[in-house]
């Protein structure tokens with residue numbers, strides 16, 4: 001059998017992601033794709049994907065396991081996704097070490113303790129939205145979805161309240177693709193300087209926050225009592241929290257609000273008590289996961305597939321979470337958004353050894369944001385026809401370029 005048929009070239013502008021995902025699923029459990037010039041196996045079969053994400057035959061460490069690594073770092077637009085040095089791209093023992101250090105800071109107990117903080121941030125943002133004249137239009141990504149996770153991450157990391165606005169400005173700069181290279185470099189320098197100030201401050205005055213917890217971690221195995229994270233790893237781990245927890249959460253809030261506004265019957269299920277806000281969050285994560293494809297993984301050994309093909313050692317693998325979530329073997333009528341589904345299982349947070357460490361926090365933010373928004377603005381409606389909402393031009397991030405919504409506060 002021909003191992004390498006011509007790859008499907010994924011559309012970088014992601015103009016019709018659903019159609020592209022259908023095309024990928026039609027190729028079988030895996031499809032040969034070209035993602036911005038790099039060839040990879042896109043895995044869309046949920047059972048196979050879970051198996052690959054659990055075992056040791058697949059790595060995220062391109063330095064060690066991908067012959068294409070050096071060239072990609074030089075030339076690939078998504079180089080940062082493979083070149084960053086933190087748990088996201090670590091394998092085996094390195095991954096276990098880095099993950100074990102961060103995990104306690106995002107434990108169920110710590111996350112639950114953040115509930116009043118999340119509610120406070122949400123209430124403050126909704127107070128701001130209430131200043132929109134009745135019937136006026138607010139851009140909800142900018143005024144609600146973005147400021148929420150960045151305020152929560154700032155709190156989690158122990159960023160002092162009076163530096164919150166600076167912090168958000170610097171973090172926004174990391175995601176702003178319109179900056180010149182000089183502006184971007186200046187922004188990164190200022191963000192690193194701010195993280196260094198934060199680390200120095202928390203070292204001198206430890207608090208009940210993630211930065212202090214990471215500083216306090218000690219290597220437990222070598223018995224030398226040294227810091228478990230080097231200064232560089234500490235900084236890059238804080239950066240990972242920002243990168244992993246920011247735009248993903250924005251997209252969750254964006255997609256949930258959009259889908260409820262375009263499917264009023266689903267909102268009615270929640271209002272009548274037939275479904276909960278947690279159901280809305282889970283169904284949104286299944287139907288419109290914030291991350292569509294996750295680059296990249298690499299075969300550590302040859303991986304034979306059930307259909308006779310083989311992923312060869314060293315070949316790249318793309319976890320195609322959005323396509324897998326709507327696989328017809330997994331859910332009946334998979335394209336329908338239905339908050340009353342009995343099982344809403346999904347892979348939006350990944351699976352196995354790299355499963356999202358912030359999943360509980362993301363769920364808390366999602367539920368709090370949606371419940372409070374629809375309480376405050378029960379008659380909100382999209383300010384443009386749904387088919388005029390433009391998707392972000394990204395194969396990874398699944399959100400809209402903007403979300404204009406007409407607001408009418410609830411009658412007193």
Ligand code: HEM
Nearest residue numbers: 087088244245248249252290348349350354356357358362
């Ligand atoms: C709706 C919001 C979120 C979504 C959809 C999401 C999704 C994901 C996914 C898909 C992965 C696994 C990537 C892979 O395939 O290897 C991941 C990993 C991770 N996420 Fe999230 N995430 C969200 C929010 C957060 C938040 C709020 C935080 C923390 C503040 C966070 C921290 C992390 C970390 C540290 C990892 C790396 C885990 C590892 O490599 O072992 N995420 N996330």
